[in-house]
Amino acid sequence: xxxxxxxxxxxxxxxxxxxxxxxxxxxxxxxxxxxxxxxxxxxxxxxxxxxxxxxxxxxxxxxxxxxxxxxxxxxxxxxxxxxxxxxxxxxxxxxxxxxxxxxxxxxxxxxxxxxxxxxxxxxxxxxxxxxxxxxxxxxxxxxxxxxxxxxxxxxxxxxxxxxxxxxxxxxxxxxxxxxxxxxxxxxxxxxxxxxxxxxxxxxxxxxxxxxxxxxxxxxxxxxxxxxxxxxxxxxxxxxxxxxxxxxxxxxxxxxxxxxxxxxxxxxxxxxxxxxxxxxxxxxxxxxxxxxxxxxxxxxxxxxxxxxxxxxxxxxxxxxxxxxxxxxxxxxxxxxxxxxxxxxxxxxxxxxxxxxxxxxxxxxxxxxxxxxxxxxxxxxxxxxxxxxxxxxxxxxxxxxxxxxxxxxxxxxxxxxxxx
Amino acid sequence: xxxxxxxxxxxxxxxxxxxxxxxxxxxxxxxxxxxxxxxxxxxxxxxxxxxxxxxxxxxxxxxxxxxxxxxxxxxxxxxxxxxxxxxxxxxxxxxxxxxxxxxxxxxxxxxxxxxxxxxxxxxxxxxxxxxxxxxxxxxxxxxxxxxxxxxxxxxxxxxxxxxxxxxxxxxxxxxxxxxxxxxxxxxxxxxxxxxxxxxxxxxxxxxxxxxxxxxxxxxxxxxxxxxxxxxxxxxxxxxxxxxxxxxxxxxxxxxxxxxxxxxxxxxxxxxxxxxxxxxxxxxxxxxxxxxxxxxxxxxxxxxxxxxxxxxxxxxxxxxxxxxxxxxxxxxxxxxxxxxxxxxxxxxxxxxxxxxxxxxxxxxxxxxxxxxxxxxxxxxxxxxxxxxxxxxxxxxxxxxxxxxxxxxxxxxxxxxxxx
Numbered sequence: 126x127x128x129x130x131x132x133x134x135x136x137x138x139x140x141x142x143x144x145x146x147x148x149x150x151x152x153x154x155x156x157x158x159x160x161x162x163x164x165x166x167x168x169x170x171x172x173x174x175x176x177x178x179x180x181x182x183x184x185x186x187x188x189x190x191x192x193x194x195x196x197x198x199x200x201x202x203x204x205x206x207x208x209x210x211x212x213x214x215x216x217x218x219x220x221x222x223x224x225x226x227x228x229x230x231x232x233x234x235x236x237x238x239x240x241x242x243x244x245x246x247x248x249x250x251x252x253x254x255x256x257x258x259x260x261x262x263x264x265x266x267x268x269x270x271x272x273x274x275x276x277x278x279x280x281x282x283x284x285x286x287x288x289x290x291x292x293x294x295x296x297x298x299x300x301x302x303x304x305x306x307x308x309x310x311x312x313x314x315x316x317x318x319x320x321x322x323x324x325x326x327x328x329x330x331x332x333x334x335x336x337x338x339x340x341x342x343x344x345x346x347x348x349x350x351x352x353x354x355x356x357x358x359x360x361x362x363x364x365x366x367x368x369x370x371x372x373x374x375x376x377x378x379x380x381x382x383x384x385x386x387x388x389x390x391x392x393x394x395x396x397x398x399x400x401x402x403x404x405x406x407x408x409x410x411x412x413x414x415x416x417x418x419x420x421x422x423x424x425x426x427x428x429x430x431x432x433x434x435x436x437x438x439x440x441x442x443x444x445x446x447x448x449x450x451x452x453x454x455x456x457x458x459x460x461x462x463x464x465x466x467x468x469x470x471x472x473x474x475x476x477x478x479x480x481x482x483x484x485x486x487x488x489x490x491x492x493x494x495x496x497x498x499x500x501x502x503x504x505x506x507x508x509x510x511x512x513x514x515x516x517x518x519x520x521x522x523x524x525x526x527x528x529x530x531x532x533x534x535x536x537x538x539x540x541x542x543x
Numbered sequence: 544x545x546x547x548x549x550x551x552x553x554x555x556x557x558x559x560x561x562x563x564x565x566x567x568x569x570x571x572x573x574x575x576x577x578x579x580x581x582x583x584x585x586x587x588x589x590x591x592x593x594x595x596x597x598x599x600x601x602x603x604x605x606x607x608x609x610x611x612x613x614x615x616x617x618x619x620x621x622x623x624x625x626x627x628x629x630x631x632x633x634x635x636x637x638x639x640x641x642x643x644x645x646x647x648x649x650x651x652x653x654x655x656x657x658x659x660x661x662x663x664x665x666x667x668x669x670x671x672x673x674x675x676x677x678x679x680x681x682x683x684x685x686x687x688x689x690x691x692x693x694x695x696x697x698x699x700x701x702x703x704x705x706x707x708x709x710x711x712x713x714x715x716x717x718x719x720x721x722x723x724x725x726x727x728x729x730x731x732x733x734x735x736x737x738x739x740x741x742x743x744x745x746x747x748x749x750x751x752x753x754x755x756x757x758x759x760x761x762x763x764x765x766x767x768x769x770x771x772x773x774x775x776x777x778x779x780x781x782x783x784x785x786x787x788x789x790x791x792x793x794x795x796x797x798x799x800x801x802x803x804x805x806x807x808x809x810x811x812x813x814x815x816x817x818x819x820x821x822x823x824x825x826x827x828x829x830x831x832x833x834x835x836x837x838x839x840x841x842x843x844x845x846x847x848x849x850x851x852x853x854x855x856x857x858x859x860x861x862x863x864x865x866x867x868x869x870x871x872x873x874x875x876x877x878x879x880x881x882x883x884x885x886x887x888x889x890x891x892x893x894x895x896x897x898x899x900x901x902x903x904x905x906x907x908x909x910x911x912x913x914x915x916x917x918x919x920x921x922x923x924x925x926x927x928x929x930x931x932x933x934x935x936x937x938x939x940x941x942x943x944x945x946x947x948x949x950x951x952x953x954x955x956x957x958x959x960x961x
Contacts, residue, residue, distance in 0.1 A: 139719045141712075169722035197712050199719035206723055289940055294559075294615050294842035297943060301557045301617035304587035305624055310838060333945065396817075398835075416837035417816075420728060424712035427846055430939065510939035521848065521928035522707055525715060527751065 128160055129231025131445075133182075134167035134174060136237025136244075136266075139199040140280030141287075141426040142437035143236055143266045147200055148193040149441025150234050150264065151182050155190075157449060165228060165533055169202035171235075171244065175217060176540055177224050179533035192526035194438060195516035197426035200528050206542075208244045211251060218251050220540050226257045227536045232448045233259045236441075238267035238278070239483060242456060246476035249454040262444040263456040263476055266437075268423045270321040273482040274474040275458035277509050279440060280423065282433030285325035286510035287425040288314050288367070291418065292326040296334040296365045299414065303363035309354065309405050309413040310365045313398035315422060316341060317371040320486050322422070325506055326367030327498035335361040336497070339401065341371030342486055343495040345380060351408050353496055358411060366405075368397045427523055431512025432467065443471045467508030546578055547649025549863075551600075552585035552592060553684075554655030554662075557617040558698030559705075559844040560855035561654060561684045565618055566611040567859025568652050568682065569600050573608075575867055583646060583951055587620035589653075589662065593635060594958055595642050597951035610944035612856060613934035615844035618946050624960075626662045629669060636669050638958050644675045645954045650866045651677045654859075656685035656696070657901060660874060664894035667872040680862040681874040681894055684855075686841045688739040691900040692892040693876035697858060698841065700851030700927035703743035705843040706732050706785070707928055709836065710744040714752040714783045717832065721781035727772065727823050727831040728783045731816035733840060734759060735789040738904050740840070743924055744785030745916035753779040754915070757819065759789030760904055761913040763798060769826050771914050776829060784823075786815045845941055849930025850885065861889045885926030 133150050135143055147166075154161040166180040167173030173180070180201055182190070193200050208214045225233070235245040242263045249261035265272050270281035292312055299310040316322040320340035327338050335357040339345060357364040372380045380397040398415040406413055436459050443457035456479050460472040490502035498506075516523040551568050553561055565584075572579045584598040585591030591598070598619055600608070611618050626632045643651070653663040660681045667679035683690050688699035710730055717728040734740040738758035745756050753775040757763060775782040790798045798815040816833040824831055854877050861875035874897050878890040908920035916924075934941040 135719070139716055172722065196715070198715035202722055203719045204723040205720070286939060290845050291839045291843070293940060293943070294844060295838040297614070297616035298557055298838045298842040301553070301621050302623070304590065304620055305622040312839075328940065332940070332943075399814075414837050415835070416839050417833070417835045418839065419832050419834035420713040420716045421709050421730075421834050421836070421839075424716040425709070426712060427708050507938055512939070513933070513936055515931070515933070518931055520925055521704060521930070522711060522746065522750070525711070525750075 128162050130162040130229050131164045131232035131234060132167065132174060132225060132230045133164055133234040134170045134236065135199040135201055135203040136170050136235060136241035137203060137205060138268065138423065139203050140266060140268050140423050141197040141283040141429045142279050142434050144193040144196045144198065144200045145434050145437035146236050146264050146266060146279060146441035148190055149438040150445055151190050153442045153445040157445070160449060161232065162229070165230065166201040168530065170204035170206065171208070172204045172206055172542065174221055174224050175542060177535045177537050179228065180530045181533045184531045185528055189526050189528055194434065195426065196525040197424045201530060207240050208247065211247050216543065218247060219255070221248060222252050222255050222257050223537065225259055228533065231259060233261040234264055234444050235261065236264040236266050238269065239272060239481065242272065242476055243480040246454060246480045249476065260448045260453045262448050262452065263479065264440055264444045265456055265458070268322065269316060269319055271319050271483045271485070273479060273484045276461040276469060277459060279433060279437035281321060282430035282509035283425065284315070284322055284422050285506060286430040287422050287428050288322055288325045288418065289328045289510055290428060292336070292365060292367060293329045293332055293334065295416065296329055299363050299365065306412055307414050308358055308363045308411040309402060311368060311398045311402045311413060311415040313368050313370060313396045313417045316369045318483070320369050323367050323369040324486065324490065324498045324502055325510070328503060328506060329365065330497065331503070334365055335363065336365045336367060338496055338498065339366065339368040339372040340486070340491060340495070341369045341373065342491060344375040345372055347404065351405065353494065354405055355409055366401055368401050370397055372397055426516055429514050430510045431514040432509060434514040436469070439471055447473060464504055464508055467511060546580050548580040548647050549582045549650035549652060550585065550592060550643065550648045551582055551652040552588045552654065553617040553619055553621040554588050554653060554659035555621060555623060556686065556841065557621050558684060558686050558841050559615040559701040559847045560697050560852050562611040562614045562616065562618045563852050563855035564654050564682050564684060564697060564859035566608055567856040568863055569608050571860040571863040575863065578867060579650065580647070583648065584619040586948065588622035588624065589626070590622045590624055590960065592642050593638055593960060595953045595955050597646065598948045599951045602949045603946055607944050607946055612852065613844065614943040615842045619948060625658050626665065629665050634961065636665060639666060640670050640673050640675050641955065643677055646951065649677060651679040652682055652862050653679065654682040654684050656687065657690060657899065660690070660894055661898040664872060664898045667894065678866045678871045680866050680870065681897065682858055682862045683874055683876070686740065687734060687737055689737050689901045691897060691902045694879040694887060695877060695927050697851060697855035699739060700848040701843065702733070702740055702840050703924060704848040704928035705840050705846050706740055706743045706836065707746045708846060710754070710783060710785060711747045711750055711752065713834065714747055717781050717783065724830055725832050726776055726781045726829040727820060729786060729816045729820045729831060729833040731786050731788055731814045731835045734787045736901070738787050741785050741787040742904065742908065742916045742920055743928070746921060746924060747783065748915065749921070752783055753781065754783045754785060756914055756916065757784065757786040757790040758904070758909060758913070759787045759791065760909060762793040763790055765822065769823065771912070772823055773827055784819055786819050788815055790815055844934055847932050848928045849932040850927060852932040854887070857889060865891060882922055882926055885929060
């Protein structure tokens with residue numbers, strides 16, 4: 126079997142553990158140097174492939190690659206750049222194959238969410254048609270946890286842990302202050318379409334915290350929401366609200382778009398959290414605080430879930446091993462064998478069944494009143510936040526790696542992105 | 544020497560380590576049970592003393608008290624309730640002494656910031672005058688780091704660490720995304736009057752991150768700010784902005800009060816972060832993300848600084864030891880003997896010199912252009928974020944303690960708070 130180079134790229138929003146998958150891909154490829162030549166990474170994701178801006182990962186030391194495992198963000202840069210249908214984006218797909226051919230790339234490892242699974246699928250289809258077969262393997266990654274078939278998506282467990290811990294800590298804080306001061310704490314979390322991350326905030330209920338969740342899956346009802354908050358404050362003295370950025374009114378308008386205008390008439394600036402906090406203040410008069418976690422949640426490698434880090438690495442490793450076994454057009458998955466203790470193994474799914482399928486929160490994970498999570502949901506979530514995996518520290522700060530990211534010499538004419 | 548009971552109360556905004564000071568007070572008092580009887584804690588701070596709502600900490604197990612060391616928030620509840628001058632709040636001060644007398648309290652440990660130092664000072668003055676001498680010792684606590692004399696204030700080091708780490712992580716994230724997406728990340732931090740917390744965000748500069756800080760000490764200049772951001776984005780491809788909630792325009796108006804109104808004409812909802820982010824977007828057109836850390840930062844015991852936890856405990860312990868040595872009307876302090884390595888010891892300051900004195904950021908800690916910190920500031924900050932002190936975890940979440948908080952039987956008539 127001839128030796129081929131590999132191409133690896135990170136896609137879409139980065140996470141606390143996408144680099145752990147990169148580490149799994151590169152370390153495993155290096156172990157099979159008899160069959161895989163260099164691993165080239167796309168600088169800023171697939172754009173790096175299109176513009177032939179490749180990074181030679183073989184120039185990085187073993188220590189630097191190992192440090193990727195504990196470094197958040199995308200070590201090679203990521204991008205938001207969606208390839209469309211094979212006809213519509215024909216020029217781009219053909220260019221990809223051209224670049225792969227020029228650099229003798231036989232393995233395509235694409236690390237991302239739903240869109241990149243679709244791209245990966247199309248590359249495998251087209252490359253065969255174009256007579257330059259590339260084994261395309263998708264490595265799952267998304268904090269949104271919305272890929273099908275796999276038990277969960279790397280990146281999600283760590284965000285879930287961060288949100289559960291942060292919600293717990295802030296709730297302890299407001300509980301301390303509630304007698305004379307803040308009685309309502311609102312935290313806004315990511316998840317425009319699915320409430321997986323918001324659901325993780327609901328785990329604090331098991332620590333005695335009165336918590337109300339606003340899911341994107343449930344149309345917002347101001348009356349029942351305010352009644353629920355009032356009841357909880359009267360019973361517990363305070364309440365914590367976890368609001369998904371995707372929470373919306375029955376007409377589909379996001380809570381965050383409350384029609385607020387600044388002095389110049391620009392649309393409002395804030396997120397859903399201040400809107401919800403003010404709503405409670407206006408209706409019930411309680412003092413509030415609110416936080417918007419934004420990038421802090423998905424970058425929080427300092428509080429990564431150990432099972433998430435392990436799975437992110439294992440899926441990267443499995444992608445390479447599947448490729449070496451001749452697999453094509455698949456995505457390695459996490460298969461849950463048991464919940465308590467959490468036992469999982471690596472499986473695989475054909476990309477034809479992954480691409481363009483979105484996994485939503487099952488209805489049975491949301492409590493009947495729509496403001497909480499069910500025992501089944503907790504049972505699903507707990508294993509995913511299990512264990513800690515602390516990065517090393519130096520002078521009080523995490524010792525994250527910044528790679529050299531040296532370029533591979535270009536062989537083709539320039540390509541203008543459309 | 545007769546045996547007296549002790550009273551301990553938590554005051555003002557709670558922190559990640561105020562309970563570590565409580566742990567130091569109670570564990571040390573228990574070691575001296577020959578001279579100190581029970582430690583009574585005020586339920587919800589000084590309000591607990593005024594309303595004779597005392598918690599009997601002797602009913603808590605040694606394990607529960609030990610767990611306070613790793614539990615954020617105020618274990619006995621805190622409050623925002625400021626006692627005024629001796630004449631103005633005469634009724635309250637006299638009531639305090641009355642409660643202390645009824646419960647044979649000879650030691651008053653008050654754990655808080657500037658206001659509580661003042662209250663503590665007044666109690667010691669008045670108790671002598673009223674013929675029921677109480678030894679009043681103030682245990683420093685404030686994330687604002689604005690108490691004089693002491694090298695720093697417990698609570699600050701952990702917030703500083705949290706903000707530095709979070710800013711670093713989010714900056715790595717935006718660096719990954721900047722090619723096609725977010726180029727500006729804005730994080731809003733606490734500190735209405737002093738820029739100590741915002742300064743901690745500046746430490747990421749040592750990790751190659753282009754960072755711009757908006758301090759409350761520096762009047763906001765939109766033109767130079769935008770020019771600075773533009774220059775950094777052109778040079779690095781992205782920029783991180785750390786904005787203090789207290790950042791304000793030359794006329795004193797906070798950036799957060801941008802004159803925004805919602806559909807009903809209510810004043811704007813958001814903080815300074817969205818205002819700053821939109822300002823950059825409007826002027827320069829860059830895509831942004833923003834976060835507001837709020838309570839997450841001061842409650843983040845999961846990422847506490849080890850030196851902060853150690854000092855918080857040591858100051859609680861020292862308060863009891865000073866009291867047993869006959870000291871009165873003082874505050875134990877941290878004295879920095881050396882910066883590298885960080886060597887500190889416990890000192891003491893008379894409350895007359897602590898009360899009503901606010902320690903601001905020295906001018907030489909802010910860079911000449913007003914948007915960064917100086918090497919002297921970094922030298923001051925690094926030791927305070929040094930070391931990690933992780934709480935134990937159970938099922939993926941920190942195993943924080945919630946105390947029993949059993950009441951002491953009341954002996955006096957009810958007291959109505961004015």
